[in-house]
Amino acid sequence: MTFYSLVVLIPLAALFSNAFTHGWGFFWKAATAKEALSAYRLTITCSLVAALVNAVAGLGTAWVLVRDSFKGKAILNALIDLPFALPTVVAGVTFYTLYGPKSPVHLTLTGTWTGITVAIVFVTLPFTVRSVQPVIETMTFNAEAAAATLGASPWRVFRTITLPTLLPAIVTGAGLAFARAMGEYGSVVFISNNLPFRTEVASSYIYSLASAGDPIGAAATAVMMLVVALCVLVVVSVTSRRLVKGH
Amino acid sequence: MGRSPRWLRTLVILYVGLLVGVPLVFVFQRAFAHGAGALWTALQDPSMGNAIGLTIRVVLVALPVNTIVGVGAALWIVRHPSWLTRIIDRVIDVPLAISPIIIGLMLELAYAQNGWLGRPLAALGLQIIFSYPGIVLACIFVSLPLVTRQLIPLLREIGSNQEQTAASLGAGPVRIFLTITMRSILWATAYGVSLTLARILGEYGAVLIVSGNITDLTQTLTLNIGANFENYNAYQGFVGAGVLALTSVIILLLLGVARHRERKRHEHLA
Amino acid sequence: MSISLEHLYKSYGREPVLEDFSDVVPDGSLTALLGPSGSGKSTLLKMIAGLESVDQGRVILHGRDVTALPARHRNIGFCFQDYAPFYQLSVFENVAYGLKTRKMPAAHITKEVTELLELVHLGAFASRYPRQLSGGQRQRMALARALAIKPDVLLLDEPFAALDAQVGAELRAWVRSLQHELGITTLLVTHNQAEAMEVADRVVIMNHGRIEQVGVPSEVYDHPANDFVRSFLGPTTTFAGVSVRPHNLEVTRSGEGVSAVVRDVIRLGFEVRVVAAPADGEAVWLQLTHDEAQQLNLQVGENVTIRRRN
Numbered sequence: 001m002t003f004y005s006l007v008v009l010i011p012l013a014a015l016f017s018n019a020f021t022h023g024w025g026f027f028w029k030a031a032t033a034k035e036a037l038s039a040y041r042l043t044i045t046c047s048l049v050a051a052l053v054n055a056v057a058g059l060g061t062a063w064v065l066v067r068d069s070f071k072g073k074a075i076l077n078a079l080i081d082l083p084f085a086l087p088t089v090v091a092g093v094t095f096y097t098l099y100g101p102k103s104p105v106h107l108t109l110t111g112t113w114t115g116i117t118v119a120i121v122f123v124t125l126p127f128t129v130r131s132v133q134p135v136i137e138t139m140t141f142n143a144e145a146a147a148a149t150l151g152a153s154p155w156r157v158f159r160t161i162t163l164p165t166l167l168p169a170i171v172t173g174a175g176l177a178f179a180r181a182m183g184e185y186g187s188v189v190f191i192s193n194n195l196p197f198r199t200e201v202a203s204s205y206i207y208s209l210a211s212a213g214d215p216i217g218a219a220a221t222a223v224m225m226l227v228v229a230l231c232v233l234v235v236v237s238v239t240s241r242r243l244v245k246g247h
Numbered sequence: 248m249g250r251s252p253r254w255l256r257t258l259v260i261l262y263v264g265l266l267v268g269v270p271l272v273f274v275f276q277r278a279f280a281h282g283a284g285a286l287w288t289a290l291q292d293p294s295m296g297n298a299i300g301l302t303i304r305v306v307l308v309a310l311p312v313n314t315i316v317g318v319g320a321a322l323w324i325v326r327h328p329s330w331l332t333r334i335i336d337r338v339i340d341v342p343l344a345i346s347p348i349i350i351g352l353m354l355e356l357a358y359a360q361n362g363w364l365g366r367p368l369a370a371l372g373l374q375i376i377f378s379y380p381g382i383v384l385a386c387i388f389v390s391l392p393l394v395t396r397q398l399i400p401l402l403r404e405i406g407s408n409q410e411q412t413a414a415s416l417g418a419g420p421v422r423i424f425l426t427i428t429m430r431s432i433l434w435a436t437a438y439g440v441s442l443t444l445a446r447i448l449g450e451y452g453a454v455l456i457v458s459g460n461i462t463d464l465t466q467t468l469t470l471n472i473g474a475n476f477e478n479y480n481a482y483q484g485f486v487g488a489g490v491l492a493l494t495s496v497i498i499l500l501l502l503g504v505a506r507h508r509e510r511k512r513h514e515h516l517a
Numbered sequence: 518m519s520i521s522l523e524h525l526y527k528s529y530g531r532e533p534v535l536e537d538f539s540d541v542v543p544d545g546s547l548t549a550l551l552g553p554s555g556s557g558k559s560t561l562l563k564m565i566a567g568l569e570s571v572d573q574g575r576v577i578l579h580g581r582d583v584t585a586l587p588a589r590h591r592n593i594g595f596c597f598q599d600y601a602p603f604y605q606l607s608v609f610e611n612v613a614y615g616l617k618t619r620k621m622p623a624a625h626i627t628k629e630v631t632e633l634l635e636l637v638h639l640g641a642f643a644s645r646y647p648r649q650l651s652g653g654q655r656q657r658m659a660l661a662r663a664l665a666i667k668p669d670v671l672l673l674d675e676p677f678a679a680l681d682a683q684v685g686a687e688l689r690a691w692v693r694s695l696q697h698e699l700g701i702t703t704l705l706v707t708h709n710q711a712e713a714m715e716v717a718d719r720v721v722i723m724n725h726g727r728i729e730q731v732g733v734p735s736e737v738y739d740h741p742a743n744d745f746v747r748s749f750l751g752p753t754t755t756f757a758g759v760s761v762r763p764h765n766l767e768v769t770r771s772g773e774g775v776s777a778v779v780r781d782v783i784r785l786g787f788e789v790r791v792v793a794a795p796a797d798g799e800a801v802w803l804q805l806t807h808d809e810a811q812q813l814n815l816q817v818g819e820n821v822t823i824r825r826r827n
Contacts, residue, residue: 140599140601142597142599142601143601143602143603143604145563145566145568145588145595145597145601146595146597146601146603146659146662147603147614148567148568148587148588148589149566149567149568149588149589149591149593149594149595149663150589150614150615150618150662150663150665150666151589151590151592151615151618151619151666152589152614152618153589156618160603160614161603164605165604165605
């Protein structure tokens with residue numbers, strides 16, 4: 001318990017207290033500065049898109065991993081965890097080189113929202129796959145068979161029976177992916193080129209404030225981000241629980 | 248529809264292959280772009296050597312600490328529930344949801360020379376920020392929940408029947424833990440420890456702030472890669488990236504083994 | 518709507534699950550597929566439903582070869598052992614599912630579903646959700662759901678296996694009377710021989726994917742085709758080297774028969790079991806009614822005579 005406070009709680013408190021050192025007014029001004037707002041817009045948009053893309057991709061991937069069998073499936077299963085295991089900076093410099101100037105595949109995604117989104121999609125893939133996978137593993141599919149005998153086409157069975165069963169896990173996975181994406185730094189900072197007001201993600205903006213000697217402004221923005229992230233997690237948790245009502 | 252449609256399999260393999268497989272292969276291709284000789288020379292770069300050394304020293308402290316704390320916390324939360332453990336259970340995931348930059352900022356504010364905890368510690372002659380302890384602290388923070396998250400659902404599922412039986416047979420708590428508990432949680436713990444190792448090795452944002460990124464002194468391998476890249480030393484950067492990519496692949500194998508063994512243990516009971 | 522099964526064969530890998538299975542299920546009958554676990558009966562049921570593929574052979578529903586037809590076009594009703602409820606839909610919506618899929622008008626659906634729910638005594642539960650129902654209620658909902666589409670054939674896969682003894686017994690009796698009333702050709706899979714005997718007009722006994730015997734319950738019980746059927750359908754004991762039913766033996770203090778010594782008298786309430794050991798040979802156990810046992814008042818260690826009843 002002492003350990004936890006030393007490591008986590010006290011720094012958290014320090015952050016909040018520093019953010020409000022000059023009172024509410026200053027906090028609000030710093031947290032809603034123009035540059036901050038465009039950073040939020042960028043980060044939220046890219047994170048949302050990435051979470052949605054991976055919600056769908058995660059479902060499909062988990063489905064194949066559980067229900068299909070083919071040579072090399074184990075490799076596929078292991079690859080899913082790579083974004084967890086690989087350092088963000090490695091991903092960052094690799095994406096910059098792969099999809100930037102002098103790109104071997106002739107793509108220039110540096111300095112674009114698309115490039116940032118691609119990096120975030122990479123980083124958040126495991127969240128959506130691993131949250132849905134265990135649920136599919138425990139499904140008996142008897143309900144799906146029953147629906148088929150009642151005359152439903154495969155698509156209708158999927159839409160009315162399978163998807164509602166999986167929706168809570170999909171939402172949870174997407175929520176975790178979104179939260180992670182919002183705070184992502186190492187993998188996006190290179191490919192984004194960090195142009196203020198254009199391709200500067202929120203964490204990058206906070207870093208620039210901190211290293212420019214404005215720790216209070218940085219703290220204020222950070223607190224704002226944490227509040228947003230908390231709201232997202234709460235919404236996801238509530239939605240997920242409401243979706244489970246049938247079970 | 249059958250088990251799973253063919254077209255879905257193709258799509259998924261393409262998606263994961265392009266998104267994950269291609270970058271992984273690319274890292275190694277770049278590291279070897281100038282041949283094995285140049286690679287070997289690059290690995291002997293003193294700054295990189297210092298970075299690797301520092302990273303190893305961080306792992307040597309942060310990993311065991313988080314393992315012990317992680318296992319202990321999981322046991323405590325599951326076996327001795329109280330209002331306090333319920334709170335901790337809820338907030339345990341917090342470090343995973345916060346941006347590493349914010350984590351670095353938090354730690355800096357708290358432990359800097361003029362910070363809340365920094366001041367009393369400085370009086371004791373301990374410097375946290377911009378030095379080794381700070382880096383260790385940051386790595387502990389970001390990977391704190393990883394072991395615990397794996398163990399809590401497992402411990403709940405296992406229940407304490409076996410341990411209680413052992414106690415009734417006269418075994419003390421340490422013996423019970425070593426002979427009974429550890430056996431059931433071994434592979435789940437191994438999985439969590441592998442994730443922890445990956446996180447510690449790979450931490451960038453938090454360490455960036457907390458360490459000050461002083462080359463040869465407080466620069467971990469991840470920071471080294473970033474610095475090389477920013478200084479247009481792309482090749483050197485990729486060499487370091489290659490090293491970490493290799494460790495990532497090894498960690499993936501460890502994860503696979505742990506996952507497989509845990510499944511075996513689980514099936515064995517059913 | 519009769520079901521004709523011709524030379525059905527299925528295997529998973531090398532082991533055949535079903536071998537050369539042929540039978541004709543008469544229109545309107547309630548036939549039980551009885552056999553131990555692994556005898557292939559559930560697989561057979563799913564093949565008839567179109568939920569499992571057929572390796573060889575044909576499935577014919579009322580003259581129509583449906584072997585290649587997908588499940589959703591066969592117009593059959595299927596009930597699972599775990600009831601397979603649609604958890605996220607209400608009881609009403611569960612029962613209405615098949616009708617909604619057929620795009621029936623809403624008023625018609627409401628009328629049909631309400632009637633069905635009344636029929637299965639779940640009228641008050643229409644807006645509840647499956648997780649709020651007991652096992653027996655869920656199975657009745659599953660039945661109503663299957664009947665809603667007016668199926669030609671009803672297939673029940675171990676429908677009572679997961680229920681308490683009392684609930685199961687009540688549901689069994691109710692299903693039997695319902696089936697007689699509606700006259701739908703019904704196929705019931707079970708491993709419980711008492712259940713099959715109680716409910717079915719006709720019993721098909723299976724083992725290792727093959728048919729052992731077919732007939733009405735009393736016939737297969739009294740005239741089992743082989744030892745497997747005999748021992749599966751009821752208790753047996755070996756007397757004078759022959760396998761017989763314990764209640765087909767009688768015991769007296771004198772008279773014709775094999776002499777034996779009483780080893781044990783076990784009172785089970787309605788039934789009394791007597792274990793007696795003949796001089797040469799294994800111990801035999803006999804089944805006496807409560808009154809018989811009371812009249813005889815046997816003691817352990819007594820000498821008695823055992824013979825077969827006529």
